[in-house]
Amino acid sequence: MDIFGNAKEGKRRFLKLGDFVAMLIAQAYFSNVYTEDIRITMSKIKVLLKENDISTSTIDLIEKVIAGNLFESDIKYLMSKIIVGSRDELGQVMNAVDIMLMFEHNSFNNINVASHLVELISSLKYIETQRSSSIIYQLTHVIGHPIFTQDSHKNIIIESFRENLDELDLSLNESDRGLIESLYSLSILVRIYYDSLIWSESSIPEKLVSIIKELSHTKLKEVRYMWEDIQIDAKNKN
Incomplete structure (x- = not known):
C-alpha cells in the first residue's frame, strides 16, 4: 500500500x-x-x-x-x-x-565506457522522442567529463547534437511541453559540453558554432538566456 x-x-x-x-x-x-x-x-x-x-x-x-x-x-x-x-x-x-x-x-x-556512451549518443536520433529527451537530460550529468573533449569523441558528439536539433521544430508550439522540454534539455547538454571544451582549451568546431547560433535565436527565452554570455571568437573554431 x-x-x-x-x-x-x-x-x-x-x-x-x-x-x-x-x-x-x-x-x-x-x-x-x-x-x-x-x-x-x-x-x-x-x-x-x-x-x-x-x-x-x-x-x-x-x-x-x-x-x-x-x-x-x-x-x-x-x-x-x-x-x-x-x-x-x-x-x-x-x-x-x-x-x-x-x-x-x-x-x-x-x-x-566513454566510447560506448558516445556510440549511444550517436544513436539518440533512432530512439523514441520522450525516451530520448529523458536520456539527454541525464547525459547532462556526465557530458562534461574531460575524456569527451578528445577529437575522436568530439566530432561524433557534435554531429549527434546537430541531428537531434534537426529533429525539433524550432518554430515552437508553446503548448507542446514535450518539445519545449526536449529543446531545453538539449540546450543544457550543448552548453555543458561547450563549457568543457573551453575549459580544456579545445578548439570549437564550426558545426558546434552553428548549433549554438540556432539555440541562441530560438523562440524559447529560457534557451536564449543560456547563451547570452557567449561570443565565439573565430580563432577558436576549427
Whole structure:
C-alpha cells in the first residue's frame, strides 16, 4: 500500500543512498583509503538496500571494477539499461556511468565506457522522442567529463547534437511541453559540453558554432538566456 506516495518517496531515497554509497566507495578507492572496514560496511548497506527491493547494481559494478572483474558484457548491459530501463533506473545507471568515467580517466584496469556512451549518443536520433529527451537530460550529468573533449569523441558528439536539433521544430508550439522540454534539455547538454571544451582549451568546431547560433535565436527565452554570455571568437573554431 502506498499511502500519500510515501512508499514511492522512500524508494527514491533508498536509490539515492545506493548512488551515494557507490560514489563514496569510488572516492575511497581513488584516495587509497578503501579498507576492509569500508568493504564490510558496504556489504551491510547492500543487504539493507536489497531488503527494501532496491537495486545495488551500481555498487556491484564498482566492486567488479575494483576486483578487476569487469567485462565488456557488463558495460554493454549498462548501456542497454539507459535505453530500456525505468526512469528511476536511468538516473542510477547514469550515476554508474559517471563513476566509470572517473575510473577510465584515471586509466584504471583498461576500462572503456566513454566510447560506448558516445556510440549511444550517436544513436539518440533512432530512439523514441520522450525516451530520448529523458536520456539527454541525464547525459547532462556526465557530458562534461574531460575524456569527451578528445577529437575522436568530439566530432561524433557534435554531429549527434546537430541531428537531434534537426529533429525539433524550432518554430515552437508553446503548448507542446514535450518539445519545449526536449529543446531545453538539449540546450543544457550543448552548453555543458561547450563549457568543457573551453575549459580544456579545445578548439570549437564550426558545426558546434552553428548549433549554438540556432539555440541562441530560438523562440524559447529560457534557451536564449543560456547563451547570452557567449561570443565565439573565430580563432577558436576549427
